[in-house]
Amino acid sequence: xxxxxxxxxxxxxxxxADDGIYGIPGTLDDASLVYIPVPWEVTTSYGKGTAMxxxxxxxxxPQLDLYLRGLPNxxxxxxxxxxxxxxxxxxxxxxxxxxAAIQNxxxxxxxxxxxAELMQALEDVNRASxxxxxxxxxxxxxxxxxxxxxxxxxxxxxxxxGQIHYLCDRYNGNLGLLHIDxxxxxxxxxxxxxxxxxxxxxxVIALNSAPSRLVQVGIRDFSKEECxxxxxxxxxxxxxxxxxxxxxxxxxxxAAIADSIIERLPEKVYISFDIDGLKPDLCPHTGTPVxxxxxxxxxxxxxxxxxxxxxxxxxxxxxEVAPNPHAPEDEWDGNVGARxxxxxxxxxxxxxxxx
Numbered sequence: 001x002x003x004x005x006x007x008x009x010x011x012x013x014x015x016x017a018d019d020g021i022y023g024i025p026g027t028l029d030d031a032s033l034v035y036i037p038v039p040w041e042v043t044t045s046y047g048k049g050t051a052m053x054x055x056x057x058x059x060x061x062p063q064l065d066l067y068l069r070g071l072p073n074x075x076x077x078x079x080x081x082x083x084x085x086x087x088x089x090x091x092x093x094x095x096x097x098x099x100a101a102i103q104n105x106x107x108x109x110x111x112x113x114x115x116a117e118l119m120q121a122l123e124d125v126n127r128a129s130x131x132x133x134x135x136x137x138x139x140x141x142x143x144x145x146x147x148x149x150x151x152x153x154x155x156x157x158x159x160x161x162g163q164i165h166y167l168c169d170r171y172n173g174n175l176g177l178l179h180i181d182x183x184x185x186x187x188x189x190x191x192x193x194x195x196x197x198x199x200x201x202x203x204v205i206a207l208n209s210a211p212s213r214l215v216q217v218g219i220r221d222f223s224k225e226e227c228x229x230x231x232x233x234x235x236x237x238x239x240x241x242x243x244x245x246x247x248x249x250x251x252x253x254x255a256a257i258a259d260s261i262i263e264r265l266p267e268k269v270y271i272s273f274d275i276d277g278l279k280p281d282l283c284p285h286t287g288t289p290v291x292x293x294x295x296x297x298x299x300x301x302x303x304x305x306x307x308x309x310x311x312x313x314x315x316x317x318x319x320e321v322a323p324n325p326h327a328p329e330d331e332w333d334g335n336v337g338a339r340x341x342x343x344x345x346x347x348x349x350x351x352x353x354x355x
Contacts, residue, residue: 004042008054008272010105014132015035015062016060016062017058017059017061018083019080020079020080021035021057021058021061021062021079021080021090022062022064022066022079022338022342023061023062024066024075024079024125025079025194026080027078027080028080028082030078030080031077031079031080031128031148032077032078032079032148032149032349033077033079033080033148033149033151033345033348033349034080034081034082034143034149034150034151034308035054035079035080035081035082035151035152035153035164035341036082036139036140036143036150036151036152036153037055037058037081037083037084037134037151037152037153037155037283037330038054038084038085038088038132038154038155038159038160039051039052039053039054039055039084039089039155039169039195040088040091040092040132040154040155040156040159041092041096041098041155041156041157041197041198041287042092042095042098042099042128042129042156043090043094043125043129043158043190043191043196043198044127044156044197045103045190045191045194045196045198045287045288046287046288047259048287048322049285049287049322049323049325050154050155050156050286050287050319050320050321050322051092051155051321052155052322052323053153053154053155053215053321053322053323053334053337054081054084054154054155056155056322056323056331056333056337057318057321057332057334057337057341058081059063059334060331060334060335060337060338061334061342062340063331063335064338064339064342066342068343068346069346070351071122071346072355073348074345074346074355075342075345075346077349078114079345080113081153082139085135085139086238087131087135088132088135088150088253090131091128091131092263092303094128096126098121098122098124098125099121099125099193100120101110101121101193101340102118102125102191102192102274104121105189106192108243108256109184109320112192112290117210118277122192122193124194125193126192126193126194126195127234127306128314129158129193129194130195132159132162132195132323133156133160133162133165133195135338135342136152136159136161136162136163136164136166136244137162137163137165137166138158140162140163140166140167140247142269144170144217147312149315149349149352150163150166150167150315150346151315151316151317151318151344151345151348152315152316152317152318152319153315153317153318153321153341154213154319154320154321155319155320156197156287156319156320157181157185157196157197157200157272157274157319157320158197158199158200159215159319160197160200160272160317160319161195161200161203162206162355163206163207163315163317164177164207164272164317165204165207165268166202167270167314167315168207168209168210168211168244168270169209169350170220170314171209171268171314172209173185173207173209173210173211173212173271174212174266174268175211175266175268175269175314176211176212176213176214176215176264176266176268176269176270177201177204177211177213177214177215177266177269177270177271178215178216178217178261178265178271178272178279179214179216179269179272179308180217180218180271180272180274180294180299180302181213181216181217181219181272181273181274181277182217182218182219182221182241182271182274182276182277182288182289182290182292182293183198183219183221183222183274183276183288183290184201184216184219184221184222184226184227184229184230185197185198185199185200185201185202185228185274186199186201186202186205186225186226186229186230186284187199187202187223187225188202188269189217190194196309196319197287200272201214201216201272202229205233205235205236206352207335210235210254211270212235212266213235213264213265213266214233214234214235214236214237215237215238215239215264215265216230216236216237216238216239217239217244217261217277217294217302218234218239218241218244218277218293218294219238219239219241220240220241220290220292220293221242221290221292223229230313237264239257239260239261241292241293244257244293249271251274254298254301255281255305258298258301258302258305258306259305259309261302262302262305262306262309265306266311266312267310267311267312268311268312268314269306269311269312269314270313270314270315270316271303271313271315271316271317271344272316272317272319273316273317273319273335273340274317274319274320275321275337275340276288276289276290276293276320277290277294277297277299277318278293278294278296278299278336278340279293279294279295280294281331282296282333282336283320283321283322283336283337283339284333285322285323285324285325285333286320286321286333287320287323288309288320289323296336296339296340299343300343303343303344304347306347306351307347307350307351310337312351312352312353313347313348313351315348316344316348317341318337318341321333321334321336321337337344338339
């Protein structure tokens with residue numbers, strides 16, 4: 001994609017991913033929106049591959065035409081993808097086998113049975129998860145100080161806790177979290193992992209600066225305990241996938257459903273988007289695909305409606321994109337992820353006061 005100094009571009013030309021995400025050359029200094037890649041998937045409990053999500057999105061991103069009807073070319077203000085943090089890459093490599101050994105033992109025996117080696121491994125994994133969150137928190141603070149808008153690309157869905165924590169502190173909890181996912185992610189811990197992808201929203205709601213509202217959309221795979229927790233917690237609203245579908249089947253327009261979601265949110269909104277919130281044909285290789293879910297266009301409409309309501313997106317993450325492990329040339333998951341990331345980015349930019 002060629003962009004000149006006047007801010008125009010030739011849509012007939014495509015750049016290379018090596019030039020920058022979406023084929024757009026740029027620098028960190030010039031960027032308005034910065035993507036933090038987090039190739040972390042130590043606690044994934046089903047399919048693997050989400051650690052390769054940021055790279056899959058980067059590689060597929062130049063396939064996009066970047067013109068969105070009705071929106072300015074916000075990408076001309078600079079979208080920049082940071083390189084992965086080397087310590088996170090190393091921790092993912094070191095702790096993945098430890099977590100796998102724990103999971104295999106639990107599958108066979110149901111508990112760790114006081115196994116000293118595995119108990120130590122569990123402690124090491126939990127410590128590493130905490131360290132990843134600290135690294136991301138510090139990176140977000142530095143970028144925010146430099147005036148950058150923050151976005152994160154996971155990794156499994158535990159990846160964005162550090163960014164969510166930073167922004168909750170930044171706004172003293174005066175923001176709502178729009179969580180699009182197939183899962184509640186409200187387990188106290190999962191398989192012993194306190195930083196599990198299945199626990200992120202439980203960890204978010206436990207923050208001292210927790211968001212004032214947690215609105216969950218598309219939820220359709222959960223435990224009885226998670227349902228009870230969500231029902232009893234005064235800050236949590238859930239739009240279960242089957243309820244949303246029944247409203248559609250009974251003739252209610254999706255616009256009305258979207259408005260009922262948005263009205264639960266305050267003026268400042270953080271979006272946490274697990275790709276498995278979409279229908280699984282759109283993300284077939286994600287770690288925990290579930291039948292049902294949002295159409296891509298429903299997700300797009302919800303983002304548009306959110307911003308048009310006057311709410312401001314103060315940050316977001318996109319997690320659980322995973323490429324086809326059997327066919328490296330298959331870029332479908334990365335392609336869908338890149339398109340969703342571009343929509344999230346563009347509507348976030350549109351929601352800013354100076355847009």
